[in-house]
Amino acid sequence: MPRFSVIVPVFKVQGFLRECLDSVLGQSCTDVEVIAVDDCSPDGCGAILDRYAERDPRVRVLHLTENVGLGRARNAGMPHATGDFLLFLDSDDTLTPGALRAIADRLDETGDPDVLVFDYARTYWWGGTRRNALARVLAEAGDGTFTAAEHPEILELLMVVWNKAYRRDFVEREGFTFPPGYYEDTPWTFPTLLSARRIATLDRICLNYRQRRQGNILSTTSRKHFDVHDQYERVFAFVDARPELARWRPYLHRKMGEHCLDILAKPDRLPARDKREFFHRTAELFRRHRTDDPVPAELRVLEGGYARYRARQRTTAAGTAFGERARQARGAAASGIKRGWSWAHGRRALDPDLAVYSAFSHRGFLGDPAAIHRAAGRLAPHIRGVWVVREDQASTLPPDIEYVLPGSTAYHRVTARATYFVNNVNWPGTLVKRPGSVHIHTHQGTPLKYMGADLLGKPGARYGFDVPQMLRRADRWDHSLVANRHSELVWDRAYPCRFASARTGSPRNDILVNAGPADGAGFRLRHGIPEDHTVVLYAPTRRDHVRGGHVERFDPARFAQDLGEDHTLVVRLHPSLANGPARGMGLAELHRRGVVVDATDEPHVEEVMLASDVLVTDYSSLMFDYANLDRPIVVHADDWGAFTAARGAYFDITADPPGHVSRSYRELAWLFASGCWRDADAARLRAGFRARFCEFDDGRAAQRVVRTLMLGEPDVPLSIPAPAAGDSDMLTGTR
Incomplete structure (x- = not known):
């Protein structure tokens, strides 16, 4: 008896059917049977199903004689x-x-519950992907099982059948079946969830819900949407037949009203001539099943006539339009006030003791700017440092940090008079550089992939990226911080502006250069990593040739298992992937189960690096920072050709790597199984890489920036060796 029976109804989907079946039959878990039901499909679906059944005994095909x-x-x-x-x-x-x-x-972990609810993502015909907006409900449900009464939020998820696994004997015992109609999932999903004694959740995207450009029956204009009333009648009949479920009547009454009004409000669901009838049938159903609970304010419209509903709709629409005009007027007035502030303060002298900081598009007290701010607090306490931080990130700031919100009057006040501007990304184009101000651009690391003007020859990588505008913003830079001569050459080429290169080193790397044996222990303790474990940090970068930017190069669960029980795998995704579907494809669930540690949300990547013993990456610039620790680095370059074709690279990391290079998962696993990841060849490669790319990182970068660029003091010069042979030819790409 297989673990799973996957039932696939098939009708007029010959263009998608093979992909659907392959996604099931190609799973690593093979304990599955597929029951494909050909619903008298008039296209080639039946023949496709028969061919799959001939090739794979796990596929069984039922050919119906009529479309049901x-x-x-x-x-x-x-x-x-x-x-x-x-x-x-x-x-x-x-x-x-x-x-x-x-x-x-x-299912094994939760002891075979009645229902397991898992996550999904909408995949659009134009290539976009969007995770279920209520995914948090799955995570908040906890590790064990529950009933709907114990976690009623589970009922707020989309009322569909395909985001759940149902224990077969539970379904058979309760006699659940699907009715005919458009909204057949409603009288299945509510009864199963309300009847289940044990529900579990899986915070992982297990299904891609295709959003077809055309063909979604629930998005078509038709009288068939009247079917929703019959389906809710079935739900109420189910509850009425089970007295123990009577408590759910008020909730279902509200959900029914919300659902029907939502259909009515959509412009493309019902023919205009049928909307009055739909309203009256909804109102009748609403009255018939009303309970003693108060009617929510937003549903009271169902207690009046259709004319009142239409009047409310017109009022709401007018109010929305008026509100938008009012908002625009307020915005214009506020902009005028802010411009007035900027003009007034812009005519005053610069404040020589005011510095404004920002990092990663106002995401908090982070990176090089934070290191410089800390050094300024020690060496130049008379310089007042103010951070520009998004409102949703303000709570993450240390308590002694002064901050302003982007675009606020306070923001315009400080940016109009500040002398020093420190950022690792460009300031907004609206910020005017005043004569005498000093803009220090720290960048975000040593570049491997093409940046700036070099992207002009890579149209795929610069999609949505305005290079001329970026260069106009870079024209405000006075100083460009570099950690090595490679970066100096790249920035001069990629940003053809009038800044001066400052061979200071990277301030954020001071903590790595000066690290002691105990540094990183806090991260290990926080995540329950045993002291004797070898911590493997896996930090992949994004791909410009893939929509969404994320490609899972190998299965992290398998890698964690292959590493062995005395290893811990820590995964840190590229920051641009932190809020996308990438983590929902399994990383969040693996973290919850303790298979891996997901460090994507850790605000300070330096702490994550300090806690690790080895870095596995592909083409992330993190490797250049990590080399300061003089710890092993493995480059996993299984798609180097595709990556460089799409993005471009300044040199071949596979020819001049910081350690061993793997070009397949088999090679990667072997490097760790054999111990070669830390052998003499790895140390030799790392030494050459460190000499080339960590040459200005001496642990004093932040204080060097403050002393030389802010205070104008001389600093002990770096001991810089002569350029190695061939350094002037390091830029292999062409613009």
Whole structure:
């Protein structure tokens, strides 16, 4: 008996069907059967299904003699299911890689609950991906099982059948079936969740919900949307037949009203001539099932007539338009006031003791600017440092940090008079550089991939990126900090502006250069990493040739297992991927289970590096900083050709690496199994890399910036060796 029975109803999806079936049959968990129901599809779907059944004994095909619709096609497949758990997969959707293994592991962990709810992502026809907006509900449910009464938020998720796994004997015992109709998922999902004694969640994207450009029946204009009333009647009938569920009537009454009003409000769901009738049928249903609970304010419109509803809609629309005009007027007035502030303060002398800092587009007290601020506090306490920080990040600041919000009057006040501006990204284009002000640009590390004007020859990488505007902003730089001569050459080429290179080193790396044996212990303690474990930090970069930027080069769970019990794998995604679907594809769940440590949200990457014993990366600039620790680095370069074709690189990291290079997962696993990741060759390669790219990082970069660029004092010069042969030819790309 298989672990999973995946029931796939099929109708007019011949262009998507193979991808759907392959996503199931190609899973690492093979303990699955597929019951494909050909719902009398008029295209080539039936033949496709038969070919799959001939090749794979796990596929069983049912050919229906008439088209019965999605719900009854699922019903036709259920009697043939023999698996422990049922999954319902629409034939234009796909399972994500590793989904069944993750579901199986979670079922084992929770002792086979009645229902397991997992996450999904919407994948759009134009290539975009958006994770379920309520994914937090899955994470907040906890590690164990619960009932709907104990965690009612579970009912706020999309009422669909395909984001859940159902224990087959639970379904059979309760006699759940699908009714015909447009909204057949509603009278299935509410009853199953309300009846389940044990529900569990999996905070992982296991399914890609395809958003077709055309063909989604729920997005079409049709009278078939009247079906929603019949489906809610079925839900109320189910609850009425089970007295123990009577407590849910007020909740279902509200959900029904919200659902129907939502359909009515959408301009493309109902023909205009049918909207009045739909309203009256909704109001009748609403009255019939009303409870003693007060009616929510937003649903009281159903207690009046259609004319009152239409009047409210017009008032709401007018109010929205008026509010937008008022907002624009307020915005214009506020902008005028701010411009007035800027003009008034811009006519006053610069404040020689005022510095303004920002990092990573106002994300907090981070990176090189934070290191410079700390050094200024010690060496130049008379210089007042003010940070520009987004409102949602203000709570992350140390308590002694003064800050202003971007665009506020206070922001315009300080930026109009500050002498020093320190940032690792460009300031907004609206900020005017006044004569006498000093702009210090720290960058975000040593460049491997093309930057700035060099992207002009890489149209895919510069998509949505305005190079001329970026260069106009860079024209404000006075000083460009560099940690090595390679960076100096690159920035001169990539940013053809009038700044001066400052061979200061990278201030954020001072902590790495000056690190002691105990540094990084806090991170290990916080994440429960044993002291005797070898910590492997995996830090992949984003891909410009892939929409969304994330490609999972290998399975981190497998890598963690292959490393062995005395190792801990720490994963840190590129910051641009932190809030996208990448973590939902399995990383968050692996972190919860203790398989890996997800360090993507750690604000200070330096602490993560200090806690690790070895870095595995592909083409992330993190390797240049990490080399200061003189710890092993492994470069996983399985797609170097595609990466350089899309983005461009200033030199071949596979020819001049900081350690061993793997070009497949098999090679990567072997490097660690054999111990070669830290052998003499690795040390030799690392030494050459450090000499080339860490040459100005001596642990005094932050104080050097303060003394030389802010206070104008002389500093003990760096002991810089003569350029190595061939350094002037390091830039291999062409603009």
